[in-house]
Amino acid sequence: MAEPKQHLYLVDGSSYIFRAYHRLPPLTDPQGTPVGAVYGYTTMLWKLAADLDEADGPTHLAVILDASGVSFRNEIYDQYKANRPEPPExxxxxxxxIRDATRAFSLPCIEVEGLEADDLIATYAREAQRQGWDVTIVSSDKDLMQLISEVDGPNGPARIDMLDTMKNQRIWLPEVEEKFGVGPELVGDVLALMGDSVDNVPGIFGIGPKTASKLIAEHGSLTAALDAAPEMKPSKLKERLIEGRGDAELSKILVTLKEDCDLPQPLEEMKLGPVPPGPLAAFLEKHGFTSLLKRLETGNGSPARKTDLNPPKADKPGANRAGDDSANRQPLPEMPRxxxxxxATVQTLDALEEWIARARAAQVVAVDTETTSLDAMQADLxxxxxxxxxNDACYIPLAHGGNDMFAQKPEQVDKAxxxxxxxxxxEDDAVLKVFQNGKYDLNVLAREGIAVAPIEDTMVISxxxxxxxxxxxMGGGHGMDExxxxxxxxxxIAFKDVCGTGKKAISFAEVPLEDATRYAAEDADVTLRLYRVLKPRLAEEGGTRIYERVDRPLIPVVARMEREGxxxxxxxxxxxxxxxxxEIGRLEGEVHAAAGQEFTVGSPKQLGEILFDKLGYKGGKKGKSGQYxxxxxVLERLAGEGAPIAKLVLEWRQLSKLKSTYTDALQAAINPDTGRVHTSYSLVGAQTGRLSSTDPNLQNIPVRTPIGRQIREAFVPEPGNVLLAADYSQIELRLAAHMADVDTLKQAFAHGEDIHARTATEMFGEVTRDTRARAKTINFAILYGISRWxxxxxxxVEPDEAQAMIDTYFQRFPGIQRYIHETLESVRAKGYSETLFGRKTWFPRINSKNQAERQGSERAAINAPIQGTSADIIKRAMARMxxxxxxxxxxxxRMLLQVHDELVFELPEERVEAATPIIRQVMAEAALPAVELSVPLGVDIGTGLSWDAAH
DNA sequence: ACGATCACG
DNA sequence: GACGTACGTGATCGTA
Structure with missing residues (x-):
């Protein structure tokens, strides 16, 4: 049997502590020594060491530090790192x-005079890779990205990747490509051009990351780029390249890592075992890290746990961990009640100015708006x-006392x-504005002419x-109260306690200032507190990638779509x-006639009794509510069996649905000011990461029947414009083909085949209308987690026959069965599923003893990565569009609507030709560069003078 | 407030 | 031996 693969983790201790210092609160230990950064460092080591035995976890680990003093680079360039400021006191x-903490974990801690941590890391990483080990560099230092690589070792590929524990992000080839636009081997060349102000590497003046990446990607190397300069067309850039050649060459030497240092300690000595608890306990106690100490004692997620409390087990290491993560959370500094x-109630301009000045100094401020309506497009501020x-919060009343000119109004700052x-x-770039459901406030403030940025959103983080x-x-919602x-x-304080409910409800503008302040300032206070609790968890729990790269950038984009309407x-x-x-009236008469009496056609209860008791049709089945x-x-079956009333009821239902839900409701939804319909999208509505749409729901406008499509004809552009609809074609099946790695399906997509027809060929040997329809049903069944029934x-068909088809499907597309199996195993062990972009969906019932509950979770868990990845992709497209x-x-x-795999735009007719290829490209390439799909993403685009005509 | 029904992807 | 059968949503209606 082959030996398990060795995996060396090299922790860049020095760079970590700088970042931890800025990110963590200023804690002090019982002796009064500041230990905030040390605490962060300790929890990081804890987590890494506890990952021993995990897949992809470390077998070997060492911490590498910068030795104090100068390095060989200073001999080459005396200004190297010369303008670095003194570290904070x-x-x-x-x-x-840091050294104490490392020793407390009984881990090797390596530093060499005259060498920087980067050089030692480079040398150790290459050495381990030569021996066929995997290596993970725990750092976010961009210089180290030069090392990322995969080579063929003695027993398979040996890779070097990086782990940014602050953002909890693996850095691998796509991340390097995304950051630098080139592969790792050219990162040094890019760095040499752009320079680094922190290390005082000169680079070439006037060339930043964008230009540097572009030049290196175009010319293939630094030397080639510099050589090409004299041939370039006259420009500032050309001059700079020629004049800066010396600087660039020097910079290249400075940023190049030394990969042949003498190693003070052999790799074998970095072997990671269970952490002896004694020294660790002493260290934790000394610095007052009591919550970690408690966890060490209880063995809960402890790095010392593996041998001390539990004998090593061969079975699922992560079993039963589902959902217990919240108990493992880092303790936070206590907040006052x-x-x-x-x-404070802010009632004068002077007081307001003072709060604004303090907010600027704080650089982070939670903001909440109070309005007269839940509809951001109708709400008055x-x-x-x-x-x-x-507890340091205020309320600034702007329109209390209502709009009555003569009413007695409390003292408040003039609104304008x-x-x-x-x-x-x-609008200040340097001040972070924290909201709970910021999309609402963004829209309210945008209508006042304020373009709020940058923002954070505790609802989306949650x-x-x-x-x-x-x-x-325990509710799983993301509303503020919850x-x-x-x-x-x-x-x-509940809103209804301030404003009342039902008929007696008053507008917030009528609330006395004292109560309004308590309620409103508390909301901002709570939001800020939530931010302090939730934001650090993103990095700890691997949420940064999806939040920063997908959901956070989407907030202003969706807000804008809502305002467009x-x-x-x-x-x-x-x-x-x-x-x-x-027509409904006519049908109702016929239904009553067929029934031989009048009744409420819209009542399933009455209808069931008419059909099965009075008229005596067979096959009535009662559900658990005791109702037919x-x-x-059911009605279609009865209609097929020759019950005319069933067909009439079906028609009646279709038309009532269309009338009440669409033709009536949509008219009522037209905003009187804009003359348009403004839906509200929820960013947290669907567990899989999809958006949902309410008030009105514009994601379920009829399309499948001709009669329903008439409603789509009422969605129209302004004169001179057209609507453009862009749809991803079969995106979920394409993603399934990619994620399950099914060659037959991937090829079919690559060749632009009709995928359901292809499935029919594979399964039934021929394509007919019938086999294609069956194949289509089966394809969807697979995405949704199939059962024979x-x-x-x-x-x-009979369940046996359905089972035979499922078997055939799995036989023809074996990757699918493997994907389902592996997905479920992983969800059972970890408690959550993950999309290609790292979005997690939790399934707390996946290991339930209740079979129905468990199977329901299993089906949802099979679907979530596919549906969720699709959602991630269109979200990325929207943010870039x-x-x-x-x-x-x-x-x-104008981008108006999103319907899961479709985007709807409004544009002047003469722009269609120019816009179409761009929209197509942004959508087709939305996964890149983070994820490279093995299937193309197809996009169908149409235009017309109505939403219906655009399809 | 809840279940049944049906509109969408 | 019983369960309850495709994933994800939201709006409307009738009924309790």
């Missing part, structure tokens, strides 16, 4: 503690609250003046961490409503 005493009396620290004062703060995590008894309850143990033709809808009403089922499958009922169009000068293309 409360960081200095923490440097030696919520104190409503501490909140009533006040704004700010929070700078726990206050907003003018707030605007620079809210979703990216905990989607699906709700269990019985989050506050869950993470802060605090129940905020879409025009609907009211007259057309009204006409449809009327036609439907006539009368859904479409479910498939049987859809195909109207308007910038890409703008870059081509297309500023008048």
């Amino acid at each position: 409360d960081l200095v005493p923490q440097f030696p503690l 919520i104190d409503h009396a501490a909140y 009533v006040g704004v609250s700010l929070a700078l620290a726990p 003046a206050a907003l003018a004062a707030l605007k620079p703060l809210l 979703f990216d961490l905990d989607a699906g995590r709700g269990e019985d008894g 989050l506050s309850q869950r993470h802060l143990g605090h129940t905020p 879409i025009r609907v033709d009211r007259a057309r809808l009204a006409k449809l409503s009327e036609e439907f009403a006539v 089922s009368t859904d479409v499958s 479910g498939l049987a009922s859809r195909l109207e 308007l910038p890409a169009l703008a870059e081509a000068g297309l500023h008048d293309v």
